[in-house]
Amino acid sequence: MITNADSTYVALLRGVNVGGKNGLPMPDLTAMFTLAGCEFVETYIQSGNVVFKTDSVLAARIPALIASGIKERFGYRVPMVVRTVEELRDVVKGNPFLSTGVDAKRFHVAFLTDVPESDDVAQLDPDHSPPDAFQVRGREIFLYCPNGLARTKLTNHYFDSKLATTCTIRNWRTVLTLLEMADS
Numbered sequence: 001m002i003t004n005a006d007s008t009y010v011a012l013l014r015g016v017n018v019g020g021k022n023g024l025p026m027p028d029l030t031a032m033f034t035l036a037g038c039e040f041v042e043t044y045i046q047s048g049n050v051v052f053k054t055d056s057v058l059a060a061r062i063p064a065l066i067a068s069g070i071k072e073r074f075g076y077r078v079p080m081v082v083r084t085v086e087e088l089r090d091v092v093k094g095n096p097f098l099s100t101g102v103d104a105k106r107f108h109v110a111f112l113t114d115v116p117e118s119d120d121v122a123q124l125d126p127d128h129s130p131p132d133a134f135q136v137r138g139r140e141i142f143l144y145c146p147n148g149l150a151r152t153k154l155t156n157h158y159f160d161s162k163l164a165t166t167c168t169i170r171n172w173r174t175v176l177t178l179l180e181m182a183d184s
Helices: 026-036 056-074 087-092 118-122 158-165 173-184
Strands: 007-011 040-045 049-053 080-083 109-114 135-137 140-144 167-171
Touching: 007 056, 007 087, 007 158, 007 167, 007 173, 026 040, 026 049, 026 056, 040 173, 049 173, 080 087, 080 109, 087 167, 087 173, 109 158, 118 135, 118 158, 158 167, 167 173
Parallel strands: none
Antiparallel strands: 007 049, 007 080, 040 049, 109 140, 109 167, 135 140
16 A cells, blocks of 8 residues: 555666566566555566656665566566656756757766765766766766767766666666656
């Protein structure tokens, strides 16, 4: 039973259905969330984006519950990041590249499981992948990759290793669509 008035969440799984690896049918993923106790579960595209409703207690447990279910059923581990609809709204409002006038099709957001230490953030090299740019804000890294994400060196691995956390990256269109789904 849902007990919170603001109980919409977005789960972002990393590395499912990418390049023929870690196959995970979205109906199976939806069923896992439903069996865990979530309601109004809806997925977006095949890469592990899930909008759902639940209370805050279950939402905090969802990453471990779903990861365990995926490991048991499919045999691999999947990192997951969960955000509230309010946090996702803040991400959309807080994109520092919006005011620059550059092509929004080249925006991405890396969602982190934890807030990185400021010393770790200071160690990031702003010239690691020119002409790409990034800004770390809380548990998100806003990316501008004019040559596309496939050509950047600003990868999950780079940020995970430098920031001692786990991230998953979504393009700007996906972020906006997930917010639209979560707000409906």
